[in-house]
Amino acid sequence: MRGYLSLFIACLLLGACSVHYGPRVPGFVPGYVDSQLGENTYQIKIGEAWPKDWPDLEKFAMYRASEITQERGLRYFVVTHASTQTTSYTINTPATTNTTGTANIYGSTAYFNTTSTTTGGTSTNISGGWYILDFKVLSESDLTRYEKVVDSKAVMSDLKYFIDARR
Numbered sequence: 001m002r003g004y005l006s007l008f009i010a011c012l013l014l015g016a017c018s019v020h021y022g023p024r025v026p027g028f029v030p031g032y033v034d035s036q037l038g039e040n041t042y043q044i045k046i047g048e049a050w051p052k053d054w055p056d057l058e059k060f061a062m063y064r065a066s067e068i069t070q071e072r073g074l075r076y077f078v079v080t081h082a083s084t085q086t087t088s089y090t091i092n093t094p095a096t097t098n099t100t101g102t103a104n105i106y107g108s109t110a111y112f113n114t115t116s117t118t119t120g121g122t123s124t125n126i127s128g129g130w131y132i133l134d135f136k137v138l139s140e141s142d143l144t145r146y147e148k149v150v151d152s153k154a155v156m157s158d159l160k161y162f163i164d165a166r167r
Helices: 002-016 051-071 140-145 152-164
Strands: 032-036 041-049 076-093 096-106 109-119 122-138
Touching (some): 032 051, 041 051, 051 076, 051 152
Antiparallel strands (some): 032 041, 041 122, 076 122, 096 109
C-alpha cells in the first residue's frame, strides 16, 4: 500500500509540474518570467521544471525572445548569456499508524483489545530548475557587430507547432 501511495504522489507532482509554454503564475503554473535589463537587453527565466524538460525550456526561451524582439518591431537578436539553475527538493511522506481492535462487554464491564501497527514514512529527493536566457534586440545597424545573430521570424516559424502543442 505504501508503494502505491508514493507512486500516486509522484504522479501528482509530475502532472502538476509538467512543462508548458506560457507566463508563470507563482505557486500554481510554471512558465516564463521576462524582464528588461537595459534599453535593448532582456532576461527570460523559464522553468520550475524537471531536468528532462530542460531542452524544452531552451526552445521556450528562444521563442519568447523572438516574441519580444518582434513586439519591439525588430527582427534580430543576439544571445548574450544562457545558463541553468538547479534546485533540489525533498518530499516526505509521513509515517502511518493503523489500529484495529475488539470490544467485549461482560456484565457492566467493557474489555478492549487493540493492536497498532506503525509504518515509517519515506523521503524522496527531486530536482527542478530554471533556464535563463539574456539577449539583446538588434537594430539593422547593429547586425554587423555580432557573429551569431538570431532571426526571430525563423525561430518562430521553426518552433510554431512545438510551442502550440505546449500552450
